[in-house]
Amino acid sequence: MKVINIILLFLFFLINHNIHSHNPEDFMIAEIERGQMNFENEQIALEYGAALKRQRIRRLSAMPFIKKFYIFVKAGFEHIIPQGIDHILFVLGLFFSCMTLRALLWQVTAFTVAHSITLILAAQGLVQLRGDIVEAIIALSIVWVAVENCLYKETSRWRYLIVFAFGLLHGLGFAALLTQYGLPKDNFISMLLAFNVGVEFGQLAVLLIAFILIKLFLKKNWYSDEIKIPASLMIAIIGLFWFIERVV
Amino acid sequence: MKRLILITVLLFVVSCQQESKMNSTINPFFQEWNSSFQVPPFLDIKDEHYMPAYEQGMKENLDEIDEIVNNAEVPTFENTIEELERSGKLLSKVGRVFSNLASSNTNPSLQELQRNLSPLLSAHYDKISLNEGLFNRVDAVWKNRKNLDLTSEQSKLLNDTRKGFVRSGALLSEAQKERISEINSKISGLSTSFGQNLLAETNGFELILDKNDLDGLSEDVIAAAYDAASQKMDKTDSDEEKEKYNNKYVFTPHRSSMYPFLTESTRRDLREQLYNSYVKRGDNNNETDNKEIAAQIAKLRAQRAKIMGYKTHAHFILDDNMLKTPEEVYDLLIKLWKPAVKRAKAEVADMQAVAYAEGHNFKIAAWDWWHYSEKVRKEKYDLDESAIKPYLSLDNVLQGVFNTTNKLWGLNFTEIFDIDLYHPDARIWEVTDKDGSHLGIFIGDYFTRSNKRGGAWMSSFKGQSNLDGVERPIVVNVCNFPAPVGDNPALLSFDNVVTLFHEFGHAMHGTLTNVKYGSMAGTSGPRDFIELPSQLLEHWASEPQVLKSFATHYETGESIPDELIEKLLNASKFNQGFINTEYLAASLLDMDWHTISADDDIKDANNFELASMKNVGLIGEIAPRYRTTYFAHIFSGGYSSGYYSYVHAAVLDSDAFEAFKEAGDVFDSNLASRLRSSIYSKGSTEEAMDLFIKFRGRKPVIEPLLKVRGLDGSE
Numbered sequence: 001m002k003v004i005n006i007i008l009l010f011l012f013f014l015i016n017h018n019i020h021s022h023n024p025e026d027f028m029i030a031e032i033e034r035g036q037m038n039f040e041n042e043q044i045a046l047e048y049g050a051a052l053k054r055q056r057i058r059r060l061s062a063m064p065f066i067k068k069f070y071i072f073v074k075a076g077f078e079h080i081i082p083q084g085i086d087h088i089l090f091v092l093g094l095f096f097s098c099m100t101l102r103a104l105l106w107q108v109t110a111f112t113v114a115h116s117i118t119l120i121l122a123a124q125g126l127v128q129l130r131g132d133i134v135e136a137i138i139a140l141s142i143v144w145v146a147v148e149n150c151l152y153k154e155t156s157r158w159r160y161l162i163v164f165a166f167g168l169l170h171g172l173g174f175a176a177l178l179t180q181y182g183l184p185k186d187n188f189i190s191m192l193l194a195f196n197v198g199v200e201f202g203q204l205a206v207l208l209i210a211f212i213l214i215k216l217f218l219k220k221n222w223y224s225d226e227i228k229i230p231a232s233l234m235i236a237i238i239g240l241f242w243f244i245e246r247v248v
Numbered sequence: 249m250k251r252l253i254l255i256t257v258l259l260f261v262v263s264c265q266q267e268s269k270m271n272s273t274i275n276p277f278f279q280e281w282n283s284s285f286q287v288p289p290f291l292d293i294k295d296e297h298y299m300p301a302y303e304q305g306m307k308e309n310l311d312e313i314d315e316i317v318n319n320a321e322v323p324t325f326e327n328t329i330e331e332l333e334r335s336g337k338l339l340s341k342v343g344r345v346f347s348n349l350a351s352s353n354t355n356p357s358l359q360e361l362q363r364n365l366s367p368l369l370s371a372h373y374d375k376i377s378l379n380e381g382l383f384n385r386v387d388a389v390w391k392n393r394k395n396l397d398l399t400s401e402q403s404k405l406l407n408d409t410r411k412g413f414v415r416s417g418a419l420l421s422e423a424q425k426e427r428i429s430e431i432n433s434k435i436s437g438l439s440t441s442f443g444q445n446l447l448a449e450t451n452g453f454e455l456i457l458d459k460n461d462l463d464g465l466s467e468d469v470i471a472a473a474y475d476a477a478s479q480k481m482d483k484t485d486s487d488e489e490k491e492k493y494n495n496k497y498v499f500t501p502h503r504s505s506m507y508p509f510l511t512e513s514t515r516r517d518l519r520e521q522l523y524n525s526y527v528k529r530g531d532n533n534n535e536t537d538n539k540e541i542a543a544q545i546a547k548l549r550a551q552r553a554k555i556m557g558y559k560t561h562a563h564f565i566l567d568d569n570m571l572k573t574p575e576e577v578y579d580l581l582i583k584l585w586k587p588a589v590k591r592a593k594a595e596v597a598d599m600q601a602v603a604y605a606e607g608h609n610f611k612i613a614a615w616d617w618w619h620y621s622e623k624v625r626k627e628k629y630d631l632d633e634s635a636i637k638p639y640l641s642l643d644n645v646l647q648g649v650f651n652t653t654n655k656l657w658g659l660n661f662t663e664i665f666d667i668d669l670y671h672p673d674a675r676i677w678e679v680t681d682k683d684g685s686h687l688g689i690f691i692g693d694y695f696t697r698s699n700k701r702g703g704a705w706m707s708s709f710k711g712q713s714n715l716d717g718v719e720r721p722i723v724v725n726v727c728n729f730p731a732p733v734g735d736n737p738a739l740l741s742f743d744n745v746v747t748l749f750h751e752f753g754h755a756m757h758g759t760l761t762n763v764k765y766g767s768m769a770g771t772s773g774p775r776d777f778i779e780l781p782s783q784l785l786e787h788w789a790s791e792p793q794v795l796k797s798f799a800t801h802y803e804t805g806e807s808i809p810d811e812l813i814e815k816l817l818n819a820s821k822f823n824q825g826f827i828n829t830e831y832l833a834a835s836l837l838d839m840d841w842h843t844i845s846a847d848d849d850i851k852d853a854n855n856f857e858l859a860s861m862k863n864v865g866l867i868g869e870i871a872p873r874y875r876t877t878y879f880a881h882i883f884s885g886g887y888s889s890g891y892y893s894y895v896h897a898a899v900l901d902s903d904a905f906e907a908f909k910e911a912g913d914v915f916d917s918n919l920a921s922r923l924r925s926s927i928y929s930k931g932s933t934e935e936a937m938d939l940f941i942k943f944r945g946r947k948p949v950i951e952p953l954l955k956v957r958g959l960d961g962s963e
Contacts, residue, residue, distance in 0.1 A: 039356060040698060047697045048672070050731065055672035059665045182735075 053182040060184045072191045076198020079177055089235050091206045093145035096228045107163050114167025116196050122175030123192050134172045136246040141166035142239030149232035277301035277342045285689050288345050290670040295357045298346050305339030306372045317381040323388040333765050344709050351701045352726045353670045383418040386410050401933045405765050424555050431552045438545050443884040445536040453525040455499040464514035473497035501526040510618035523615035530877030538877040539853035545883050546841045554846040562842040562889040570777045570936035574843050577892050583950055585832050587959040591825030596869050598624050614869050621823050629822040631815050633741055639799040639808040642738040645745050648798025649752045652788045656920040658682025679759055688759040689722040696728035704747050706754035713766035723758040725751040737802050746786050753785030760928040769931045775890050777936035779897030787905040791914050821958035833872035836864055838882050838891040902952035
């Protein structure tokens with residue numbers, strides 16, 4: 001059967017000879033000399049992903065700086081909304097934990113500073129940690145923050161430290177995504193910055209939306225226990241589910 | 249507020265769904281392509297769109313033919329030949345996209361489609377080429393050609409069109425036509441068997457080795473052989489078969505498996521075994537033997553040629569080529585043969601010296617060639633590929649080839665970033681002429697991937713024509729260069745660079761073309777001519793001045809050192825005796841098989857081959873590139889009496905480049921513009937030999953080729 005296919009294939013190319021200038025029979029002869037083509041979907045997908053990244057970098061390098069900057073801000077934003085659902089939950093976890101706006105701002109700042117540090121270090125290849133471990137701990141960090149919300153009424157002092165530590169991990173997560181996405185070599189630092197700016201915008205947007213929704217629709221304060229406990233529980237359950245999924 | 253959001257979201261979802269539904273029902277082949285430069289809308293084309301478009305395309309094509317045939321007016325050039333040119337637009341629209349993607353970005357469903365389409369298309373084109381009414385009209389125009397005041401391009405088109413019908417048998421009697429179709433179907437059956445047998449024979453032999461049979465083999469080769477054995481294990485369910493391959497190493501007569509083994513293995517007995525399995529394919533006196541089949545095919549072809557009014561099959565085939573008679577082909581081959589064999593004998597002597605020095609006392613045999621030539625290569629022509637690659641990043645090489653055509657013809661290439669192609673590795677440029685006008689579109693798809701066929705080729709997504717307004721072409725080069733690792737740039741070998749220039753030469757032939765009738769555009773010329781524009785461009789790649797201009801180190805930015813260039817160019821002379829001898833032997837064998845007369849009865853294909861090779865004086869250490877029983881190019885493919893084309897084109901390109909050498913400037917502007925006006929822009933609007941003479945001022949000579957290949961006795 002195989003051979004019939006090859007012969008038919010050859011006939012096909014012969015008929016199309018006016019289209020192919022390069023000796024069409026070479027295909028048939030190549031089949032005889034090299035054997036049949038082997039399609040492996042996994043391999044094809046892998047090659048496609050790498051090609052997409054190359055294409056993105058080529059296209060970026062041809063763009064004016066402002067456009068590139070905008071694209072990376074956008075990419076950073078999109079890595080929070082809608083792609084970074086785990087980061088969204090983490091930030092929401094922080095949101096529901098805080099009694100005051102001041103506490104919230106401090107925690108978010110600690111988180112931001114931390115993930116910026118590791119994002120920059122990891123993107124330059126200075127820090128590396130296995131992706132699956134990072135992902136699992138990120139899930140765990142969500143559970144931690146949410147559970148803490150349920151157990152303690154007030155945020156403890158060492159909480160900032162823990163948020164900072166988790167921030168370092170989330171930064172590694174962003175970096176992994178960014179490397180997949182690809183950074184142009186000639187504007188490395190500025191695009192890294194742009195990406196980070198986008199991430200911050202995304203984060204702020206999450207907080208803002210949460211604030212507005214609760215204020216507008218429920219006409220309640222976000223630190224009310226009526227919302228804080230069930231919301232945190234939900235977040236904890238989802239985080240736990242991810243943790244199990246990522247470990248198993 | 250809530251409700252408002254809900255309604256908006258719902259509306260959005262519904263509209264999205266409708267849009268996607270609409271997309272799946274519209275077949276892009278039935279629409280005008282309004283994309284910039286009419287690049288096919290690849291993202292909208294789905295596998296299921298091809299078949300309906302093909303069916304509709306064939307139907308429209310036949311309707312158009314009927315219309316031409318049933319035209320009540322007297323046949324004229326305009327209402328017959330030009331209308332024929334205009335016909336089949338949809339078929340060509342879908343055919344170009346499909347035949348390209350079925351090679352460069354294929355999948356099992358496209359391959360299946362290809363198998364189903366093949367007999368349909370072949371029947372379709374038969375309906376046209378055997379249409380008597382159509383031929384009568386064409387013939388009527390042709391008979392009246394003296395009174396028509398045609399341009400030279402038009403009269404060539406008229407002649408070619410008529411000739412196509414005649415070569416399909418239009419002038420024969422009914423009885424003769426019947427006999428031809430009988431012969432054709434016999435030949436096609438035999439060709440199929442030939443290919444089947446060859447594949448069975450190639451797959452049928454394997455050298456299964458133990459750990460202690462691997463002397464001399466490198467780690468990569470051993471790993472590949474081990475993988476081959478594991479794959480065999482995975483494919484079988486029987487325990488016995490599994491045991492056979494368990495922890496073993498498999499080599500086969502596939503070239504990719506055989507050559508590394510013959511080169512590296514120090515086990516002479518095993519080299520002999522594998523080599524013999526290769527050269528004996530189709531010659532084992534079993535049920536898959538090809539000797540009888542080959543002889544029958546040759547005889548049937550001779551009979552067909554006789555009915556068509558030609559002396560032999562070679563005469564019939566060559567009538568359409570640049571070299572017109574077997575005498576011209578033989579003359580060329582024999583002229584090259586002597587220096588090639590002389591050089592090959594010197595190579596044997598070099599290898600023999602190495603073998604003696606190693607303390608062996610055997611005579612170098614055919615299965616020793618790869619092993620000992622590699623030793624000679626290391627000694628005389630050693631070239632460290634890894635030292636060269638950093639200078640040859642794909643982007644640099646592309647810049648190099650663009651600059652070359654810029655210096656020759658003033659072309660400019662502007663990469664386009666906002667058009668999506670069929671794969672993200674495919675890149676697209678607009679080509680503009682020296683006055684800034686649009687010339688065409690160039691697509692380059694360079695990296696290897698699992699859904700691309702092997703090898704390298706040029707093709708087009710849109711042809712060139714000036715019949716109804718100006719249509720500029722979209723051409724594509726497809727190669728199989730290794731993809732870059734990680735974020736590093738893609739680094740090419742020098743062989744890759746030559747391939748890139750070669751395919752780019754075809755692309756220029758397809759881009760600079762400027763003819764009225766699409767069927768004569770670009771690369772439509774005879775087989776022994778169309779490799780001239782491609783092979784010619786290769787010469788610039790090896791020109792030190794050009795190489796130095798683009799080969800800069802991707803990290804340091806330094807130009808390639810002179811010493812490395814010298815080594816590189818020297819290495820191209822390695823083993824030329826062998827390469828040319830085996831190739832010429834096969835070309836001569838091809839010619840011998842196709843100059844037999846219809847009455848010749850060849851009893852034994854092996855004796856025929858032996859006599860043919862003895863006649864010309866082939867040395868025992870070399871077999872023809874293809875022996876009769878596995879010469880698929882000529883017995884199963886379309887190369888009969890055409891295998892010589894490669895070297896013929898090489899004669900042409902070496903001689904053409906020599907003109908630049910003689911001028912003392914590889915970018916001499918007069919020569920460059922003559923090259924463009926007489927060859928690259930002309931398609932097949934004139935006889936190929938006339939085109940060459942227009943450029944060179946005389947017929948081609950072989951001396952420049954001998955020099956390029958180191959066969960001029962200077963080595």
